[in-house]
Amino acid sequence: MTTSGASAQQPASRRIAEDLRAAIEAGQLSPGDKLPSERALAEQYGAARNTAREAIRLLAEQGLVTARHGRGVFVREPQRLFRFGSDRYSLENRETGLTPFRLEAQRQGKVARIEVPSIAREVPPHDVAERLNVPAGEASVVHRENHYFADDEPVQIVSTYLRWDEAQGTLLMQAKTGKDGIYGRLEELGHVMTRVRDEISARMPTPEEASVLDLLPGVPVLEVLHTSLDQDNIPFEVSRYVHRADQTGLLYELPVE
Numbered sequence: 001m002t003t004s005g006a007s008a009q010q011p012a013s014r015r016i017a018e019d020l021r022a023a024i025e026a027g028q029l030s031p032g033d034k035l036p037s038e039r040a041l042a043e044q045y046g047a048a049r050n051t052a053r054e055a056i057r058l059l060a061e062q063g064l065v066t067a068r069h070g071r072g073v074f075v076r077e078p079q080r081l082f083r084f085g086s087d088r089y090s091l092e093n094r095e096t097g098l099t100p101f102r103l104e105a106q107r108q109g110k111v112a113r114i115e116v117p118s119i120a121r122e123v124p125p126h127d128v129a130e131r132l133n134v135p136a137g138e139a140s141v142v143h144r145e146n147h148y149f150a151d152d153e154p155v156q157i158v159s160t161y162l163r164w165d166e167a168q169g170t171l172l173m174q175a176k177t178g179k180d181g182i183y184g185r186l187e188e189l190g191h192v193m194t195r196v197r198d199e200i201s202a203r204m205p206t207p208e209e210a211s212v213l214d215l216l217p218g219v220p221v222l223e224v225l226h227t228s229l230d231q232d233n234i235p236f237e238v239s240r241y242v243h244r245a246d247q248t249g250l251l252y253e254l255p256v257e
Contacts, residue, residue, distance in 0.1 A: 012047045024075055025063055030239050031077045035065060038065040044242045049077040061218035061247050075156035088181075089193055089228075101148050101156070110150040111115040118145045121164055128161045131197075131227045132238045142167040144182075147212055157242040162186075168234075182237070183228075191228075191236040198252075202245065213244045220245045 009020075023029045027039035036044065041052035056073055059065045066076045098106065105112035122143045130138035144160040160182065162172055171177045172185050183193060205213065205221045213221070224241040 011124075012045065012051045012053035016019040016041060016045055016047070016052060017058040020055065020059055020063060021062070029075050031075050033075045034071075035073045035075070037072065057217075060216055061132055061215055063219060066100070066216075073243065083251050084243075089196060105150050109140070113149040113152065115147040115149070116144065118143070119145060119173055119175065121168075124161055126236045128240070129227065132161060132163065132235055134163055140164055142172060144172075155244060155247060158239055159242075160237065160239040162237055184237060187227075189236075191234070193228050194231050195229040195233070197227040197229065198248065205242070207210060209242055213242075213243055216246075220246055222249070222250065230250075 004198050020029070020035065029035070030235075035041075035056065038049050038052040038056065041055065042049045043048075045052070055131050056065065056067075060067065060073075061074060064076055065073050081108045084104065088103075101114070108139065109224060120143055121139045122141055123139050124132065124136060124141040124143075126136055128141065132141065135142040142164055143223045144162070146158040146160065147154065148156045148158065156217060161181070164187055166186075167173060170185060170189075172182060177185050180187075184235045186193075201223050202220050203223060205215055205219075209215075209221060215221075222243040222245050224243070227235050228237040228239075
């Protein structure tokens with residue numbers, strides 16, 4: 001690992017981090033390899049130990065290394081992306097009996113787990129009220145909060161909003177909604193999904209999101225504001241997906257009209 005003349009003008013911590021990053025990208029340091037200790041890096045670069053510590057922090061923020069308590073810092077194993085495509089609501093996939101997340105986890109040989117920490121009647125956020133066509137100033141929706149895990153690693157948070165006057169007294173108020181999930185229950189209410197609208201943005205997570213998703217510092221999230229529309233072009237469900245950006249890909253194949 002060497003330092004180029006061009007990078008010599010950068011802070012020492014960044015130069016060390018760039019050298020280590022280059023070694024990782026070149027395969028000189030492989031996934032699972034242990035990095036030199038802070039003391040060894042400080043001696044190698046003629047820098048303070050705090051400078052070496054800062055370099056390692058920079059690598060951790062980039063998702064390249066992970067610290068294991070009492071053992072050291074190791075090159076992080078590459079994370080396989082969860083890919084959620086435009087076909088995830090297709091009839092073909094629904095006929096498997098699996099939700100889109102469980103189907104994707106199965107394809108990757110992972111065990112899916114879903115927690116439902118809360119189901120409550122609430123006043124909807126303004127953007128949800130606007131898309132669901134419900135009053136914004138009253139408790140007009142049921143909010144279902146779901147946390148998704150693959151092999152016990154958190155992957156996404158999903159906040160689903162349904163009309164209170166439709167959901168009350170039904171299985172939509174329960175954690176387990178039965179065969180075909182919430183879409184099966186919504187079909188029983190007369191809403192057959194025929195079109196979806198996804199609004200996608202990237203942002204930094206809230207402190208609560210970072211905690212639930214166990215995000216490394218500096219890792220952003222992908223937010224998908226999803227609206228389901230039925231056979232009468234009526235919006236009947238709005239969900240806010242918050243994906244960890246280091247493990248999620250979105251794939252859309254759309255007809256050109």
